Amino acid sequence: MxxxxxxxxxxxxxxxxxxxxxxxxxxxxxxxxxxxxxxxxxxxxxxxxxxxxxxxxxxxxxxxxxxxxxxxxxxxxxxxxxxxxxxxxxxxxxxxxxxxxxxxxxxxxxxxxxxxxxxxxxxxxxxxxxxxxxxxxxxxxxxxxxxxxxxxxxxxxxxxFTPNPNKSEVWNRGAYIVNGPAHCGECHTPRNSLGGSDTSKKFQGNPNGPDKEKIPNIRPKGWEEGDYRTALRMGMTPDGDFLGGSMGHVIAKTTSKLTKDDLNAVITYLVEFE
Ligand code: HEC
Ligand code: HEC
Structure with missing residues (x-):
């Protein structure tokens, strides 16, 4: 007992x-x-x-x-x-x-x-x-x-996050990372005058980002997967520019620390973004 x-x-x-x-x-x-x-x-x-x-x-x-x-x-x-x-x-x-x-x-x-x-x-x-x-x-x-x-x-x-059943598992993993924990859109999506994200312009960049930074468009623009990999691991763009400002932090603390599979998932999502 x-x-x-x-x-x-x-x-x-x-x-x-x-x-x-x-x-x-x-x-x-x-x-x-x-x-x-x-x-x-x-x-x-x-x-x-x-x-x-x-x-x-x-x-x-x-x-x-x-x-x-x-x-x-x-x-x-x-x-x-x-x-x-x-x-x-x-x-x-x-x-x-x-x-x-x-x-x-x-x-x-x-x-x-x-x-x-x-x-x-x-x-x-x-x-x-x-x-x-x-x-x-x-x-x-x-x-x-x-x-x-x-x-x-x-x-x-x-x-x-709810996965999109019409997309691959890799795409969904990328969508989760980008939109959830890595919060890429918080900077790359423009905001309205009340500070709400303008989701109709998702990832189109923000001319007036946090700390008055100018934040570029990250919708697909002909970058190859390898271009994203170099940019997100090492901070170098296809033009040979180095990414700095707050993106420097994102690269140092986040994207360069992702596992190979997670970085590939992020890239798959960005390349296929529509
Ligand atoms: C872009 C800047 C930023 C990032 C990135 C950020 N935070 Fe914060 N966090 C803030 C600010 C600003 C506040 C205060 C909000 C307020 O007072 O209304 C806050 C508040 C908090 C609080 C509440 C603290 C309290 O004492 O009430 C927690 C918990 C927290 N953050 C956790 C996290 C975690 C975990 C992460 C990473 C996954 C994170 N934050 C990433 C800016 C950030
Ligand atoms: C805290 C704000 C912030 C966050 C969060 C952020 N970015 Fe950025 N990003 C920037 C800034 C600012 C630049 C421009 C840096 C420069 O030109 O030196 C940039 C540039 C870029 C570029 C280069 C674009 C080009 O045309 O040169 C890519 C790609 C990019 N970011 C992807 C991402 C991804 C993916 C995430 C999420 C993992 C992310 N960013 C999160 C601020 C941010």
Whole structure:
């Protein structure tokens, strides 16, 4: 009798989500795919980490990217897996307030639950940092977070990526990476005056991108697969130019770190984009 009870307890412990959740090793790969460090690092501090502080200038004001290390007071220590998934896929914080789309949850919403659990498992292993990040400097009325609820109703398309059954598995893997974790469209798709992505012009470039950068069109324009491979691995275009600015970060942190299969999938999707 006692032994049965013990078995039951052990069985439950093993089956509980606390143990089954994420794989931190895989999560580290997802972190790169998501380019999280490009935004969540601390400027002027060696060894880029996730302790936040970078200022992102936008037409709506300046955002200071938060500390996402597992520190309980100034980071996201103590967040449950569900808190994390709600932030990443619904743009909602554990206290129920709405995030600004300067945090690209508008793309991360497409990420699979398993990828997010793996990512959270990795974030839990990072050294906690006590770095305190300044408050956002957003003028009225944009400083009122509840307005983001209206913004979301207009421009936020929530939901996990759904594969296109008419396309190959490789194409679908590429579509997932580009539109979900790697959030390529957040820069390469132009935005309307309220900061919503203009999906009718997907990937057509943005003359007025983040930090006033001019962002090129990445719709197919005669590049061979090898041209994309060289650009996304080494940053060199077929004209012999080197890609820099924020794309330099994307190449260093994301596309050069993709496995061969994942990079091929991304390229397949870009080449066949219509
Ligand atoms: C383009 C810049 C950018 C990228 C890339 C980015 N974030 Fe963020 N993130 C932000 C900003 C800005 C906020 C603050 C949003 C707000 O205050 O409304 C934020 C907020 C968050 C929060 C909420 C923190 C809190 O204290 O409430 C989490 C969690 C988070 N990001 C995780 C991630 C993860 C994981 C990745 C990579 C998959 C990532 N972010 C990539 C800019 C970014
Ligand atoms: C943070 C903003 C940002 C994100 C995210 C981003 N890009 Fe870029 N991308 C740029 C900028 C800026 C340039 C122009 C760089 C330059 O000319 O030095 C660029 C250039 C490019 C080019 C070269 C185009 C040409 O005609 O020269 C390609 C291809 C490209 N990006 C693909 C991607 C892919 C694929 C992703 C997602 C994995 C991505 N980008 C994500 C900002 C971004």
């Amino acid at each position: 006692k032994r049965t009870a013990l078995f039951l307890i052990l069985f439950c412990l093993q089956a509980s989500p606390l143990h089954a959740a994420g794989d931190a090793e895989k999560g580290k790969y997802i972190l790169n795919m998501g380019g999280c460090i490009s935004c969540h690092h601390t400027p002027n501090q060696k060894g880029a980490d996730l302790s936040g502080g970078l200022a992102i200038k936008s037409p709506f004001g300046t955002f200071y990217v938060p500390n996402i290390t597992p520190e309980p007071d100034v980071g996201i220590g103590g967040w449950s897996d569900e808190d994390f998934i709600a932030a990443m896929t619904q743009g909602i914080s554990p206290d129920g307030s709405h995030y600004y789309p300067a945090f690209p949850y508008t793309s991360y919403t497409q990420m699979t639950r398993q990828d997010l659990l793996d990512l959270k498992a990795y974030l839990d292993t990072v050294a906690p940092s006590k770095n305190v990040v300044p408050e956002h400097d957003i003028p009225f009325p944009f400083n009122m977070r509840f307005l983001m609820m209206g913004w979301k109703m207009m421009f936020f398309d929530e939901g996990t």
